[in-house]
Amino acid sequence: MPKMVYADGLYGICDYKDLSDYRALANNVNITYSYDMVKGEPIFSITLTNLSEYMYVTDVYRNKTYYNSNFTKENELTLTGYTNNQKVKLQIYTRDGGCSDQLLTTKYITIPAYNKFYSDEVCDGVEEYSLCQRWAAVSIDYDEFVAKVTEYKEKKFAKEEAINFKNKETLLEKIFTFVGEYYAILVCGVIVIVLIIGAIQKIFLKKNQFDFKV
Numbered sequence: 632m633p634k635m636v637y638a639d640g641l642y643g644i645c646d647y648k649d650l651s652d653y654r655a656l657a658n659n660v661n662i663t664y665s666y667d668m669v670k671g672e673p674i675f676s677i678t679l680t681n682l683s684e685y686m687y688v689t690d691v692y693r694n695k696t697y698y699n700s701n702f703t704k705e706n707e708l709t710l711t712g713y714t715n716n717q718k719v720k721l722q723i724y725t726r727d728g729g730c731s732d733q734l735l736t737t738k739y740i741t742i743p744a745y746n747k748f749y750s751d752e753v754c755d756g757v758e759e760y761s762l763c764q765r766w767a768a769v770s771i772d773y774d775e776f777v778a779k780v781t782e783y784k785e786k787k788f789a790k791e792e793a794i795n796f797k798n799k800e801t802l803l804e805k806i807f808t809f810v811g812e813y814y815a816i817l818v819c820g821v822i823v824i825v826l827i828i829g830a831i832q833k834i835f836l837k838k839n840q841f842d843f844k845v
Contacts, residue, residue, distance in 0.1 A: 657735035715745035
């Protein structure tokens with residue numbers, strides 16, 4: 632059965648199949664974002680692709696609506712001027728026939744938070760630390776940032792030193808254990824080698840005593 636909808640102050644007929652088709656198209660709209668650095672801060676652009684000419688987009692929080700005349704390319708719309716850590720709510724509507732002004736889908740985007748301290752030299756060697764990540768919400772001042780990173784760095788290096796020391800200890804323990812287990816065999820082996828060398832020396836001495844020319 633067709634669905635009665637209210638659009639542009641007039642009642643019109645919106646067929647369920649038509650509305651379903653429009654929603655399927657809207658669900659295929661892809662959203663990506665990019666950024667440019669402007670005075671040390673990232674400024675983001677949001678791009679919607681696979682739009683239909685029968686659709687329009689509303690940025691709810693900005694209270695702005697974009698029609699196909701605003702599309703930067705065919706079936707593509709680029710929205711600019713977003714800042715880091717900003718939340719965006721985009722609603723896509725149809726503007727065709729009896730289904731005009733029907734909400735098809737809602738897209739939620741959260742722009743990543745930018746950490747302006749991430750490239751500071753105090754992060755050298757601890758780039759994996761959360762406060763040294765480029766895209767991270769850091770709501771502390773610079774002095775506290777330095778203090779926290781320095782503390783993390785000291786703990787990390789102390790732990791690495793302890794591990795290295797433990798590894799050296801383990802190697803020495805293995806050597807001592809080996810010597811302890813095979814001490815008797817090693818001593819016997821040394822004695823046998825000494826006896827063999829002594830016997831060889833005696834043989835050469837006797838040979839030299841009798842091996843003379845007439």
